[in-house]
Amino acid sequence: MVAVLVLTVNPGSSSLRAHLVDTTDERVVDELETGQPADSEEALRALGELLDRLPAEPISLIAHRVVHAGKITEPAVVDETVREALRSAAPLAPAHVPKTLALLDFLHDRLPDRVQLICPDTAFHRDLPEAAYTYPVPASWREWGVRRYGFHGLSYGWALRRAAELLDRPAGELQVLIAHLSGGCSACAVRDGRSADTSMGFTPLEGMAMSTRSGSVDPGLLFWLLEERGLEPGEVSEQLQHASGLLGLSGGLSADTRDLVADGSPAARLALDVFCHRVRRELGALATSLERLDAVVFTGDIGWDQPEVTEAVCAGLGTLGVHSGLDSRREEDAVISSSGVPVLTVRSREELQLAAVAARQGVSDREGTPV
Numbered sequence: 001m002v003a004v005l006v007l008t009v010n011p012g013s014s015s016l017r018a019h020l021v022d023t024t025d026e027r028v029v030d031e032l033e034t035g036q037p038a039d040s041e042e043a044l045r046a047l048g049e050l051l052d053r054l055p056a057e058p059i060s061l062i063a064h065r066v067v068h069a070g071k072i073t074e075p076a077v078v079d080e081t082v083r084e085a086l087r088s089a090a091p092l093a094p095a096h097v098p099k100t101l102a103l104l105d106f107l108h109d110r111l112p113d114r115v116q117l118i119c120p121d122t123a124f125h126r127d128l129p130e131a132a133y134t135y136p137v138p139a140s141w142r143e144w145g146v147r148r149y150g151f152h153g154l155s156y157g158w159a160l161r162r163a164a165e166l167l168d169r170p171a172g173e174l175q176v177l178i179a180h181l182s183g184g185c186s187a188c189a190v191r192d193g194r195s196a197d198t199s200m201g202f203t204p205l206e207g208m209a210m211s212t213r214s215g216s217v218d219p220g221l222l223f224w225l226l227e228e229r230g231l232e233p234g235e236v237s238e239q240l241q242h243a244s245g246l247l248g249l250s251g252g253l254s255a256d257t258r259d260l261v262a263d264g265s266p267a268a269r270l271a272l273d274v275f276c277h278r279v280r281r282e283l284g285a286l287a288t289s290l291e292r293l294d295a296v297v298f299t300g301d302i303g304w305d306q307p308e309v310t311e312a313v314c315a316g317l318g319t320l321g322v323h324s325g326l327d328s329r330r331e332e333d334a335v336i337s338s339s340g341v342p343v344l345t346v347r348s349r350e351e352l353q354l355a356a357v358a359a360r361q362g363v364s365d366r367e368g369t370p371v
Ligand SMILES: Nc1ncnc2c1ncn2[C@@H]1O[C@H](COP(=O)(O)OP(=O)(O)O)[C@@H](O)[C@H]1O
Pocket: 011, 012, 013, 014, 015, 016, 035, 182, 183, 184, 211, 255, 256, 257, 258, 301, 302, 305, 306
């Protein structure tokens, strides 16, 4: 097999992760992780430094994890059509997509002859049933493209693959619930290897509470804030995106469950209780899209490094056949409970999934004009 070195870039809402992955053996050759927003001067400087120390062997492809590319829901070589789709999708994921546009420009300046691919988070949800992707809103809105998309698809793809390996069953036969808990949090019901429903929708704001995002709130609340409290639409958006979730619930204490578990104050406990309640509620709702439950899989930073959260969530999933009392202290991806429905934790490896998807797609697109 030809060595395919893929540079992956993953702009989260508050971080930038970049990896150089050798896809022949899924090995990370070099990496960068910064808690700075991906389009900040610091993050771009760090990315430039990563490029400066690249091995002599050339990178074959640059692969971008893109949260939302609107109607483009498959991996695609970047051209003007893709850029236009990203510009149109930017208002739907304002904490993510503008960062991708900045990274495309930055990397085009630095490596002008490399093909850049986008791999949308939405691709994993391409087979969502109509009943799951349709909002109960007027037909005229739906004609504008108002529908549910779903996100965190690369993470789900990886977690499903690892679940299949750990359970020793083909991914295409599994019916599982996967919770991706991190900066952004969502969950997905996977039926026979495909997304059957997911908690995020038109934008990555729907669903469970997140580190600084509210998740779903009563839409009536928004009108009350605008009409009765005099808030501007931009302020409401900003506060739902950046001042809510764990951060808002804890009264500004922290957006990180590690701090909240350590703090233990009533405000920290409230934040964790509401967070876990909403994870359970989404998982319960998603279970109705499955015929049976083969496993519950936790991934994302919180799903991986915060056993207290996994425990608290599972303690309330008895009606789904999940038993509490997990064996959560481990270093590797693992089945952490097998007395009832198996519970698994899988370290999120969006970069490996991204590199694999891009290498598969990119080898056939290599003739494409670099943009
Ligand atoms: N237990 C935790 N471990 C790691 N990160 C956490 C934890 N709890 C909350 N977080 C938040 O998750 C974020 C990392 O999530 P990630 O999806 O990589 O980035 P982003 O928030 O940029 O999307 C961190 O910035 C941190 O605020």
